Amino acid sequence: MADDLELDRQVCFALYAASRAVTQLYRPLLDALGLTYPQYLVMLVLWEHGPTTVKELGRRLELDSGTLSPLLKRLETANLVTRRRLAADERSVEVHLTDAGRSLRSRATTVPRKVSAATGLTSHELRSLRRDLVRLTEAVGSSRLDPDQP
Amino acid sequence: MADDLELDRQVCFALYAASRAVTQLYRPLLDALGLTYPQYLVMLVLWEHGPTTVKELGRRLELDSGTLSPLLKRLETANLVTRRRLAADERSVEVHLTDAGRSLRSRATTVPRKVSAATGLTSHELRSLRRDLVRLTEAVGSSRLDPDQP
DNA sequence: CCGAATTCGATTGTGCGCAACTCGATCGTG
DNA sequence: CACGATCGAGTTGCGCACAATCGAATTCGG
Numbered sequence: 472m473a474d475d476l477e478l479d480r481q482v483c484f485a486l487y488a489a490s491r492a493v494t495q496l497y498r499p500l501l502d503a504l505g506l507t508y509p510q511y512l513v514m515l516v517l518w519e520h521g522p523t524t525v526k527e528l529g530r531r532l533e534l535d536s537g538t539l540s541p542l543l544k545r546l547e548t549a550n551l552v553t554r555r556r557l558a559a560d561e562r563s564v565e566v567h568l569t570d571a572g573r574s575l576r577s578r579a580t581t582v583p584r585k586v587s588a589a590t591g592l593t594s595h596e597l598r599s600l601r602r603d604l605v606r607l608t609e610a611v612g613s614s615r616l617d618p619d620q621p
Numbered sequence: 622m623a624d625d626l627e628l629d630r631q632v633c634f635a636l637y638a639a640s641r642a643v644t645q646l647y648r649p650l651l652d653a654l655g656l657t658y659p660q661y662l663v664m665l666v667l668w669e670h671g672p673t674t675v676k677e678l679g680r681r682l683e684l685d686s687g688t689l690s691p692l693l694k695r696l697e698t699a700n701l702v703t704r705r706r707l708a709a710d711e712r713s714v715e716v717h718l719t720d721a722g723r724s725l726r727s728r729a730t731t732v733p734r735k736v737s738a739a740t741g742l743t744s745h746e747l748r749s750l751r752r753d754l755v756r757l758t759e760a761v762g763s764s765r766l767d768p769d770q771p
Numbered sequence: 772c773c774g775a776a777t778t779c780g781a782t783t784g785t786g787c788g789c790a791a792c793t794c795g796a797t798c799g800t801g
Numbered sequence: 802c803a804c805g806a807t808c809g810a811g812t813t814g815c816g817c818a819c820a821a822t823c824g825a826a827t828t829c830g831g
Contacts, residue, residue: 474733486754496761499766508817532634560779596684599753608635615652675811679809688787
């Protein structure tokens with residue numbers, strides 16, 4: 472019905488708009504570090520876990536090599552990471568922080584607090600929002616919608 | 622601190638991942654209609670409100686002309702919309718549905734129900750999630766973070 | 772072992788998002 | 802009315818996302 476199509480903009484569009492708005496919030500902070508938001512996510516994984524294969528980055532960030540390969544190439548050009556093939560499995564590439572990549576961490580520590588303050592939500596609301604979003608992502612990830620089914 | 626950087630992936634990453642997961646959920650349904658998700662949003666506005674200027678589409682969808690102009694050109698090539706300058710203000714371009722664009726609406730009516738069913742959330746949870754997302758978007762939209770401020 | 776299937780990463784091509792810019796139309800002020 | 806400022810679209814350039822494909826390395830089944 473027409474009503475369904477009007478209502479449709481409610482949750483899904485809200486999610487789409489919120490995600491872009493938050494990315495915009497990060498932009499000036501990350502510009503100062505010379506990073507984009509996806510690049511920042513990669514750096515977060517490397518800061519937290521150390522050397523990580525491309526496959527593992529893809530698993531943690533839910534991104535594929537078509538996104539990660541050129542992104543990592545740009546981080547390498549920026550002298551923040553290096554890549555090397557694993558001796559144990561020459562198919563795998565492990566991403567390592569450079570000294571510059573490691574030292575960038577200290578300049579990034581103020582980012583999360585600024586962002587969460589700007590959201591205008593309490594930490595309780597943020598936690599509740601996160602829980603719903605994770606549930607949504609998990610439920611949606613296991614669905615394969617068929618356009619011909621009801 | 623290091624802890625902050627780990628926590629940072631919590632809400633913001635959840636939002637980023639959920640948004641992409643939901644877009645993936647739409648993809649097979651919209652592929653059957655020959656639309657991308659942003660194109661579908663434009664069609665929703667046109668189905669609901671009729672002829673709309675590019676500026677008004679941008680206001681409703683929070684997209685700028687750099688995104689909308691090429692998107693509308695593709696919808697025009699697909700024969701779903703036409704564009705014409707307003708006589709009253711030659712700067713403005715009004716977007717109109719073609720007959721094919723109007724008739725696509727009936728094939729889109731099943732999309733919202735399929736998507737909301739696949740989210741695995743109750744309608745109450747979806748409403749609560751939407752409310753938080755809208756608040757987040759509004760709070761974030763009025764913030765301009767300065768990398769040099771605390 | 773050995774050939775087929777799988778895995779990993781990179782590449783290609785398309786379509787956003789968004790900043791920065793251009794250009795013509797319009798508006799505001801003197 | 803003149804003219805500088807502003808406005809609305811469009812264009813350009815860059816960096817994702819993601820589907821599809823490729824090639825090399827590895828694993829698996831017979």
